Amino acid sequence: MNRLRRPFQIIRADLRAYLLINALVYGAFLLGLVLALIFPDLHAARTSSFVDGDQGALVDTVIGNPWTFGATIFLVNVFATALLLIVLPSLVIPFAGLIVFVIKTIDIGIILAPVDRTSALIYIPHSLTILIEFQAYALVMFGAYLLGRSWLRPATVDATTRRQAYARGLSRLGWLWLPALALFVIGAVYEAVEIYFLVPLVLGT
Template sequence: MDRLRRPFQIIRGDLRAYLFVNIFVYGVLLLGMALGMLFPDLHAARSASFAEGSQGALVNAVVGNGWVFGTVIFLVNVFPTALLLITLPSLAVPFAGLAVFAIKTIDLGVTLAPVDAISRLTLIPHSATLLIEFQAYALVMFGAYLLGRSWLRPETVDATTRRQGYARGLRRLAWLWLPALALFVIGAVYEAIEIYFLVPLVLGS
């Protein structure tokens, strides 16, 4: 039970910071979407780059099998994004993962911008995917923020040295990874359902 309660205790202990991280995470996504709508050529260029790049090729390779598709979505969310973009940079430089993730998310928002009728309809079921997966990212980002803060200001975690503050911040980050992983699983399952059932339904195909 402690494993279930501990992440929520961490959130309650710094609720204001957690809310600010959420505003930041969803805000940069919405900013990217707004940029994509304001600059359709930018949206078209980023969408074409995605479709022709390695990520688009990966999606095309696995989309025929729902289980494989969901597994790949989970792995991509966890390893290249949450681990490599957010966590690892933050282990080396305080708050670095927040900046890296923001840049990546703005680019994603540009790609997902609802610029036409099809993309607007597709966004209806996909908005739930974004809410779930970005909440998982927000938890990891919150942990990265706590790590950076405790590293630079060890007194915030009742530590006397930065080394001790780093260790305590790292433990909090690890605890927050647990609910994030659960949300990544839920998000991957829902996204598979979305792609195979909900998107065809809203598009009438």
């Protein structure tokens, strides 16, 4: 039970910061959508780059099997994005992962912008995927923020040295990974269901 309660205790202890991190994550995504709608050429260029790049090739490889697709989504979200872009930079430079992920999130918003009727219809089921997966990212971002704050201000975690404060901040980040991982699993399963069942239903295909 302690494992279930501890992440929520950490969130309640710094609820304002947690809400601000959420505003930052979802706000960056919405900014990307707005930029794509204002600058259609930017959306076209980023979409073309995605489709023609390694990520597009990966999607083409796994799209044929729902289980493989869902597992790939989970692995990309956890390792290639949350760990590589948010956690690892933050382990070296305080708050660095927050900056990196905000830039990444704006780019995601640009690529996923509903610029036509088809993409707008896809947003009906896909909005839940965005909500779930970005909430998982927000939890990891919040943990990276707590790590950076602890590192720079040891008194916030009742530490006497920066090394001690770093360890306590890292512990909080680890606890927040528990609900984040649960959401990454739920998001990957739902996204597979969305792609193979809900999107064809919405589009009437």
